[in-house]
Amino acid sequence: MMDGFSQKVWTVSELNEAVRDLLEGRFDHLWVEGEVADLRRPSSGHAYFSLKDPGGQIRAVLFRSSAAVLKFRLEDGMRVLCRGRLSVYPVRGEYQLIVSAAEPSGIGALQRAFEELKARLEAEGLFDRSRKKPLPFLPRRIGVVTSPSGSVLRDILHVAGRRFPSADILIAPVRVQGAEAPPEIVRALEDLQAEGLVDVIILARGGGSLEDLAPFNDERVARAVAASAVPVVSAVGHETDYTIADFVADLRAPTPSAAAELVVPVRRDLLAAVESLRGRLLKGMDRSAFRWRERIDRASQRLRDPVRRIAESRLTLDDRLQRLQRLLQESLSNRTYRLAYAAGQLRHADPRERIRRHGLRLETLRKDLVRALEIECRGKRQRVGTNAARLDALNPLGVLRRGYAVARRLPDGSLITDSALLDEGTLVDVRVASGGFRAAVKDTYRS
């Protein structure tokens, strides 16, 4: 039973045209997911392949202009999500997918797993600021968990060495990619914590695709980082790549080099800080010694009578000054050592001419310093001498030696300073430079 329409006899071309119209009208914009197979890239620059799933396949073409903007390289076996339209190639009577854009469909699943794990760990509080441990100020030994080959380790060693040339580093070598990586990283983190081998850990890897970074988005690794008693600095991927390990770590560095910078202080800065404090300490001591000398001077000026105490003060003063001299001597040798060290550094670092000039300058400075300190010491010795002489002058016995005498009324021993107060016959005691005598007042006069 045939009607007039079905009895129409088509030419092949007509049929292909009709099918094309049908398909292009119905499937002019669609998404297809499948596995790439039979990929061919002729010299035209177009890519021809099949998209497969377990139930079948469809031919597909990616023209050169579209291929150029693809963010990844098509490979056989890759699961991809393609956007495109259907068309018919009449010459062969085949229909095919004209692909305009594609992305690896694995990404979607990985991305979902990433978001899910991130949300879960965040809800558990593993990312909380309060959990973050501070980094040691000056680490004794730095643990590095990374691949033993490649630029990541090289960068870290280079930057650390530049900043603090004697910072020890302990590398726990691991694979940073593939299914073996997570257990190895967890192991390495645990091993490094054993017996306090290190006091900070850098967990590092170079950049890569989300798939490459998968071990650092692994829950086991995240939990090992969170459980670490030693602070962990993560440096995974490029500046823009964030991994779960980054969120859990105590500090996240944008790159491996930056991690080394965060962990290792600059030795020169620390030396400068210590040196500046030392300078202030010396100045403070100098001022304090000066103040105390002043006080002793003033006190000794007020002393009239007890010779014994004067001598004591003099001993104390001598003792203090000797200690001060010793300390200054010490600081001098310290400075000399540092200058010699600096001179050595310069010799190593710079062109010969500059070094020679700096060397001369340093020598002059060193001499100046030595001279300044010598002058300072001499000044202090002189002060001791001056003070001793001054104390001598104030010694009442000194006055007596010059022929003066001290007379006291007996029996109360009060000093006699006015003869009008004396009666004839009063007994007096007269003290001279050596010894004394008692006498009776014969008469008095006003001079």
Next chain:
Amino acid sequence: MARDKFEDSLEKLEQIVRRMEAGDMTLDESLKAFEEGIRLVRAMNARLDDAERRVELLLREGDLLAVKPFAGEGS
């Protein structure tokens, strides 16, 4: 984790210097403080000493951990 000794020393030295600069110590106190300060400076300089750094590998051999020198890539 125990606090870093270097940081402690640095803070201690800063305190000593500030106290000495305030100048309200007895002579004996300031001498003691000074000697303590010099001791801290010496210890810190020793810590900052330009020693050769050690770069080592932590290797696991069965249940044992071993530390070996790192000779560079490929070791």
